[in-house]
Structure formats: C-alpha cells, structure tokens
Amino acid sequence: MSNEELFVAGALNAWxxxxxxxxxxxxxxxxxxxxxxxxxxxNRLIYxxxxxxxxxxxxxxxxxxxxxxxxxxDALFLSTPDKVSxxxxxxxxxxTWDEVNGKLREGFATLSAADWLGKHGSVSDEDYARxxxxxxxxxxxxxxxxLTYHLGQAALVPVSVR
Amino acid sequence: MSNEELFVAGALNAWxxxxxxxxxxxxxxxxxxxxxxxxxxxNRLIYxxxxxxxxxxxxxxxxxxxxxxxxxxDALFLSTPDKVSxxxxxxxxxxTWDEVNGKLREGFATLSAADWLGKHGSVSDEDYARxxxxxxxxxxxxxxxxLTYHLGQAALVPVSVR
Numbered sequence: 001m002s003n004e005e006l007f008v009a010g011a012l013n014a015w016x017x018x019x020x021x022x023x024x025x026x027x028x029x030x031x032x033x034x035x036x037x038x039x040x041x042x043n044r045l046i047y048x049x050x051x052x053x054x055x056x057x058x059x060x061x062x063x064x065x066x067x068x069x070x071x072x073x074d075a076l077f078l079s080t081p082d083k084v085s086x087x088x089x090x091x092x093x094x095x096t097w098d099e100v101n102g103k104l105r106e107g108f109a110t111l112s113a114a115d116w117l118g119k120h121g122s123v124s125d126e127d128y129a130r131x132x133x134x135x136x137x138x139x140x141x142x143x144x145x146x147l148t149y150h151l152g153q154a155a156l157v158p159v160s161v162r
Numbered sequence: 163m164s165n166e167e168l169f170v171a172g173a174l175n176a177w178x179x180x181x182x183x184x185x186x187x188x189x190x191x192x193x194x195x196x197x198x199x200x201x202x203x204x205n206r207l208i209y210x211x212x213x214x215x216x217x218x219x220x221x222x223x224x225x226x227x228x229x230x231x232x233x234x235x236d237a238l239f240l241s242t243p244d245k246v247s248x249x250x251x252x253x254x255x256x257x258t259w260d261e262v263n264g265k266l267r268e269g270f271a272t273l274s275a276a277d278w279l280g281k282h283g284s285v286s287d288e289d290y291a292r293x294x295x296x297x298x299x300x301x302x303x304x305x306x307x308x309l310t311y312h313l314g315q316a317a318l319v320p321v322s323v324r
Binding site: 006007014141 | 173201
C-alpha cells in the first residue's frame with residue numbers, strides 16, 4: 001500500500017468500526033425499545049437511527065457514488081425534529097440503513113486516494129480551488145464524527161432497555 | 163502541499179474543529195453548571211471535560227510528543243467512574259485542558275506525513291509490522307471520534323443550563 005492509500009485505509013477503518021458499533025447498538029433492539037429517549041425530552045433511538053441513515057444516504061450524492069436510496073428520509077429525520085412525523089417501522093429503518101451503508105462501502109472501494117482528495121459535490125469549483133481541503137476525505141471524516149456524536153448519545157440509554 | 167500532507171491536514175482540521183467545539187461548550191460554564199448530569203444518573207459535564215483532558219494528555223506519550231502534563235487525572239477521570247472521587251475545581255480542569263491541547267498542537271506541527279504513518283507508542287514492533295494501520299494517524303482519528311462521542315452527550319444538557 002502506498003502512503004496515500006494508508007491514510008485512506010485508516011479513515012475507512014474508523015468509518016467501518018463505527019458503523020459496526022451502530023449496527024450492534026440499534027439492530028439488537030425491538031420496536032418498543034427504539035422509542036426510548038436518550039435523555040428526557042430528547043431524541044428517541046429510532047429517530048437517531050433514521051437521522052444517521054438519511055445523513056449517510058446523502059453521502060452517496062455528495063461523494064458522487066450514485067443516486068440516493070431513500071430521499072424520503074430527509075423530511076422525517078433531517079428537516080424536522082423528532083416527535084413531529086410518523087416514523088416508519090424499525091424494520092424499514094434497519095433495511096434502509098443496511099442498504100445505504102452497503103452502497104457506500106461498494107462506492108468507497110471504487111475511489112482511489114486521488115479521488116478522495118477531489119472536490120465533493122457540495123462545494124463550488126471556485127471554493128475548492130481556494131481550499132483544497134474541501135474534498136471527499138473531509139466528508140468521510142466529518143460524517144464519522146457525526147456518527148460517533150450520536151452514538152455517544154444513544155449509548156446513554158440503559159443497557160436494560162437497549 | 164503533497165497529497166500525503168493533504169490527508170494529514172484534513173484530519174488535523176477535524177481534530178481542531180472539534181476541540182474548538184468542546185472549548186465553546188465547556189469553557190462558558192460556571193462551576194455549578196458543570197455539575198449537571200448529561201442524562202439522569204449519567205456522567206456530569208465536569209467529569210466528561212476531565213475525561214477528555216486525561217485522554218488527550220495520554221496522547222502526548224502515545225504519539226511520542228513528550229511527557230504527560232497531568233497523569234494525576236487518570237485516577238480521577240479514567241480509572242474511576244464519575245461521583246467516586248473529589249474532582250478538582252473547574253478552573254483547574256480548564257487550565258489543564260488548554261495546556262494539554264496546546265502541547266498537542268505544538269507536537270502535531272512537528273510531525274511529517276511519514277511520522278503520522280509511523281508506529282504509535284501503544285503497539286509492539288511485531289504487531290505494527292503485521293498491521294501498519296496501527297499508526298499515529300489511527301490514534302488521531304480514534305481520539306477525534308472519542309471527543310465527538312462525548313460532545314454529543316454534553317450537548318444534551320439544555321442550553322438554559324449550559
């Protein structure tokens with residue numbers, strides 16, 4: 001592996017490890033347990049799971065890996081807070097979560113180290129020329145941080161519930 | 163900047179941005195507010211702040227950047243849970259947090275891209291030879307994830323308190 005590839009592999013390892021942590025945490029829970037709030041008045045686990053799914057789904061287009069799989073999740077889990085919309089059943093969130101992360105994994109495997117340093121889809125040519133750190137790699141790192149941010153919250157629910 | 167340096171700069175940007183988020187969140191709070199639990203029966207903000215400080219302090223030796231600044235924080239914030247030990251005053255946690263992160267920043271600036279791919283201090287030569295991803299860069303990424311994990315928890319405390 002070249003040095004560039006080692007940096008990419010390290011970041012992909014971190015991504016993968018945290019997706020697996022989320023799998024373990026959410027996928028073991030029943031419909032009722034997923035309705036638990038992470039703290040009084042705060043988001044429910046099912047909302048966080050859908051929110052992460054929608055965020056990862058958006059990565060497909062931002063990284064240029066293909067069309068989104070579940071754009072309808074945005075209205076439920078991104079543009080509105082929890083407890084406003086009727087949420088889909090847990091089985092549907094799980095299926096979408098698995099599909100989205102599978103599609104990302106396949107897409108990641110097609111990207112070279114140079115591709116990771118290329119412009120992502122939410123930045124203009126001009127802004128990227130000014131700041132080459134606005135690249136695909138930055139999206140991978142920021143979405144890994146986003147994932148662990150919410151994993152920390154989900155982990156607050158007592159193990160007796162989850 | 164070379165491609166290798168761009169990967170490092172991206173990860174350092176993510177680190178820096180999250181340290182600044184933590185600064186903003188914790189440093190604006192008074193002694194009393196820092197005693198708020200992030201969820202009922204869970205860690206208090208002051209404990210999380212000290213826990214992050216101790217974790218970052220340990221990075222100095224793991225990354226080979228010099229001696230630790232506050233090894234006494236381990237017994238308070240790493241090896242024991244919250245509400246067991248008498249914790250130091252907030253001003254002392256803040257001072258240590260600032261010093262540790264400043265020292266890390268200085269140390270990071272001395273590392274080349276190749277240094278980031280070098281073995282870190284918590285892995286044997288043998289294990290590193292087997293898995294070259296057990297490098298300094300992996301420590302930077304995992305400690306950034308650790309930071310955002312706890313930032314997500316700290317953010318659950320209502321803004322009226324923090």
